[in-house]
Amino acid sequence: MLIVTALSVVVTRSLFAIVTLSGVFSLLSALLFVRMHAVDVAFTEAAVGAGISTVLMLGTLALTSRSERSDKKPQIAPLFLVVLTGALLIYGTLDMPDFGAPDTPAQTHVGPDYIERIPKEIDVPNAVTAILASYRGYDTLGETAVVFTAGIGVLLLMSGLARRRKEDEEDEGGSS
Amino acid sequence: MRHHLILRVITKLLVGTIFLFALYVQFHGDYSPGGGFQAGVIMAVGFIIYGLVFTLKKAKMVFPPWLVHKIVALGVLIYAGTGVYSLLTGYTFLDYSAIDPHAPVHGQHLGILIVEVGVGVTVTGVMVAIYYAFAARAPNLRDQDW
Amino acid sequence: MAEFLTSDFVLGRLNYWFFIFLMMIGLYIVIAKSNLMKKIVGLNIFQTSVFMLYISIGKVSGGTAPIFPMDMKVDPTVTYSNPLPHVLILTAIVVGVATTSLGLALMVRIRENFYTIEEHEIAEQEQEIMLSELGLKKEEDV
Known part of the structure; x- marks a missing residue:
């Protein structure tokens, strides 16, 4: 179903439909996250992907255009490039461990260590929260700073101009 | 959106619940899925849905932009x-x-x-600020357009 | 070569191939489509498929979500999924939406200056502007 949704994004022209499809895509991927025991991630994805980003994209659509203009150019080069990259990545997975195997490198270093230490050191039932805020506190501080910076950037791009234009209009009104 | 009675009544019911749920997610994040990031997003969704249904002006009266901007920095x-x-x-x-x-x-x-709490406050602030920035530029949609 | 064709091998890697396929759809949208809105949606698809890849690496078969019992008496026989990828992806999703909105804001500004969000049209307009500036310079030189 995820693949069907993603493929329909490629062929659809109406941008409104595309934005809705991307919301659907987010919800479906949230389901997949639950299936893979990542409840926190699924929660975030459902709230962010299906909620906030759909609203923001619709807001952008209201400010821009609603449909994509067709371009007739042949698209063989990108397709070739994509297939090549995909083939290389699949070649890479041949050396990857099996899905869900408990003895992979990812499962044998810090992961079990955290699970062992959290009850003793942090005593917080939700391991994700404990790692997020305590063991990886630096990371989270950085992420918060990134969100902060992105917010500042959007404010600079969007509201600064609105004010300037208002001033421009006032200036024009005054001069004419 | 003056005519959408059902939307407005349902929204009034929902907004309170959304805020309550956001606070629950925020402070119960130690025990169940959830935490600052999710709570911030849900809180922001509460303000956004209010702004969508009851016009941006009213949302800005509830949560004025200067306060939003302060809050963004406060969390960090x-x-x-x-x-x-x-x-x-x-x-x-x-x-x-x-x-x-x-x-x-x-x-x-x-x-x-x-x-x-810091994370949640920042995420709420940023999301609401972004929504305000986008919505402030949108041309006013008339009721017929819906 | 025979070991590559057993069903265990294929099933064990099917998830990676699935995510790679999604990733490539996203990549194709980003490079082949000229509409900026579509590019951003494609970027989101790409991003989400990377998230799925991470989460699937963290999954342990027979495991459960990494949330301990309330009384913190951890049963050593229960296996938990690896919580570390969850943490990384959790923050990445929120950062992702923040950066997406930054992209959308840029798009709005582009639309205000060029009255279009199609990439090739923007390129044409920029070329025209450049040519006219060049022309102006030449006239000044003469």
């Missing part, structure tokens, strides 16, 4: 301030044991809670 300050506090009391940066030196585990609890 809370987070970094926790780190600086632990530095000043002789621990390493962001070591929450500093908050309660006699019971480090308790300190960890508190530290996680404070830091999550």
Whole structure:
């Protein structure tokens, strides 16, 4: 179903439909996250992907255009490039461990260590929260700073101009 | 959106529930899925849905833009301030044991809670600020367009 | 070569191939489509498929979500999924939406200056502007 949704994004022209499809895509991927025991991630994805980003994209659509203009150019080069990259990545997975195997490198270093230490050191039932805020506190501080910076950037791009234009209009009104 | 009675009544019911749920997710994040990031997003969704249904002007009366901008910075300050506090009391940066030196585990609890509040506040602020920035530019849609 | 064709091998890697396929759809949208809105949606698809890849690496078969019982009496026989990828992806999602909104804001500004969000049209307009500036310079030189 995820693949069907993603493929329909490629062929659809109406941008409104595309934005809705991307919301659907987010919800479906949230389901997949639950299936893979990542409840926190699924929660975030459902709230962010299906909620906030759909609203923001619709807001952008209201400010821009609603449909994509067709371009007739042949698209063989990108397709070739994509297939090549995909083939290389699949070649890479041949050396990857099996899905869900408990003895992979990812499962044998810090992961079990955290699970062992959290009850003793942090005593917080939700391991994700404990790692997020305590063991990886630096990371989270950085992420918060990134969100902060992105917010500042959007404010600079969007509201600064609105004010300037208002001033421009006032200036024009005054001069004419 | 003056005519959409059902939408407005349902929204009024929902907004309170959404805020309550956001607070639950924020402070119960230690025990169940959730935490600052999710709570911030849900809180922001509450304001956004209010703004969508009851016009941006009313939303800005509830949560004025200057306050939003202050809040964005406040969250990062809370987070970094926790780190600086632990530095000043002789621990390493962001070591929450500093908050309660006699019971480090308790300190960890508190530290996680404070830091999550910081994250939640920033995320709420940023999302609402972004929504305000976008919505302030949108041309007013007439009711017929819906 | 025979070991590559057993069903265990294929099933064990099917998830990676699935995510790679999604990733490539996203990549194709980003490079082949000229509409900026579509590019951003494609970027989101790409991003989400990377998230799925991470989460699937963290999954342990027979495991459960990494949330301990309330009384913190951890049963050593229960296996938990690896919580570390969850943490990384959790923050990445929120950062992702923040950066997406930054992209959308840029798009709005582009639309205000060029009255279009199609990439090739923007390129044409820029070329025209450049040519006219060049022309102006030449006239000044003469």
